[in-house]
Amino acid sequence: MSASTFYREIGLEQKLPSLNKKLDKKIFYDYAVLNKKEKDVITKYIERMELTYLLTPSTINIQPFINDDFHYEGVMYITVRMREEATEKQVAVIEEVIHGALPNPVIIVFHLNEEILVSTCMKRLNKVNQSNVVLIESHRTAWISLHDLENTLIHDFIQSIHLTKVNFSNFFEFYKEIDLAVQAYQHMDIVGSFRVVKDDRKREQQQIVIGKINETEQEIAKLKKAMKKETQFNKKVEYNVKIQQLSNKITELTLELEL
Known part of the structure; x- marks a missing residue:
C-alpha cells in the first residue's frame, strides 16, 4: 500500500488537498536534542519526509482542545519514505524523534516497499517547560500491504480511522480515537481480533x-x-x-x- 492509497482509503484525499511539503532533516537537527546515533539514522535511512496533511480549525470542522495538560490545536499527517535497507530498529528511532520534536499530535505514515506502517503517540505538556511535550505512549501497526485490503482485520482498521467514523468534537478526541485504533491493531495478534476498547x-x-x-x-x-x-x-x-x-x-x- 502506498501512502497516497492509505490517505485515499481513510477519506483524507477526498476531504483536503494534500500539502506534500518536504520536511528538511535539518529541522530535527536544529530543534530536537539528538545524539549521534539518532542523527545517523535520520541521515542514512530516510529517503524523503513530508508534511502531507495539516488539520486545523481553518481546514476542517474540528475545534482545538487546550487545558493545563494538553494542547491539541491541530493534527499533522507526516509521510516518511524509508530506504530499502531500513529495519524495525531504525523505524523506532525515527518514530520517537518525530513524536518528541513536534509539539502537535502527529500521525506518522512510514512507507517502505509498497507497504505502510502507521504510528501515533499521545503527548502532554511538560509541567516545567510548556514549550516541550512529554510522550505518554507510542503505538504502531505492523506493515500493511495494498494486497491485504481484502483482509477483514485490515479493512476494519482502515474503516475505524476513516474521517466519517472519527470523533470531530475536538482534536484531542479525534486524535485519541485514531491512537486507540492503532493500539488495537498493534495488539491484534494477541487479542485475536481488531477490537477498539474505548472504556x-x-x-x-x-x-x-x-x-x-x-x-x-x-x-x-x-x-x-x-x-x-x-x-x-x-x-x-x-x-x-x-x-x-x-x-x-x-x-x-x-x-x-x-x-
Missing part, C-alpha cells in the same frame, strides 16, 4: 493482561534458547514441561481478553 477501565485491564502475555512469551523464548543448548536429556524434559506450563498460562490469559 478506560476495560482498556487498562486489557493492557495488564497483554503485559502478562508478553512477559510469559519472553520467558518461553528464554527457556527454548536454554533447552537448545542443553545436552542432558532430563534437563531438556524439565525445560519442555515448564514451556508447556507457560503455554497453558498464555491460553488462560488469552481467554480473559475475550471476556
Whole structure:
C-alpha cells in the first residue's frame, strides 16, 4: 500500500488537498536534542519526509482542545519514505524523534516497499517547560500491504480511522480515537481480533493482561534458547514441561481478553 492509497482509503484525499511539503532533516537537527546515533539514522535511512496533511480549525470542522495538560490545536499527517535497507530498529528511532520534536499530535505514515506502517503517540505538556511535550505512549501497526485490503482485520482498521467514523468534537478526541485504533491493531495478534476498547477501565485491564502475555512469551523464548543448548536429556524434559506450563498460562490469559 502506498501512502497516497492509505490517505485515499481513510477519506483524507477526498476531504483536503494534500500539502506534500518536504520536511528538511535539518529541522530535527536544529530543534530536537539528538545524539549521534539518532542523527545517523535520520541521515542514512530516510529517503524523503513530508508534511502531507495539516488539520486545523481553518481546514476542517474540528475545534482545538487546550487545558493545563494538553494542547491539541491541530493534527499533522507526516509521510516518511524509508530506504530499502531500513529495519524495525531504525523505524523506532525515527518514530520517537518525530513524536518528541513536534509539539502537535502527529500521525506518522512510514512507507517502505509498497507497504505502510502507521504510528501515533499521545503527548502532554511538560509541567516545567510548556514549550516541550512529554510522550505518554507510542503505538504502531505492523506493515500493511495494498494486497491485504481484502483482509477483514485490515479493512476494519482502515474503516475505524476513516474521517466519517472519527470523533470531530475536538482534536484531542479525534486524535485519541485514531491512537486507540492503532493500539488495537498493534495488539491484534494477541487479542485475536481488531477490537477498539474505548472504556478506560476495560482498556487498562486489557493492557495488564497483554503485559502478562508478553512477559510469559519472553520467558518461553528464554527457556527454548536454554533447552537448545542443553545436552542432558532430563534437563531438556524439565525445560519442555515448564514451556508447556507457560503455554497453558498464555491460553488462560488469552481467554480473559475475550471476556
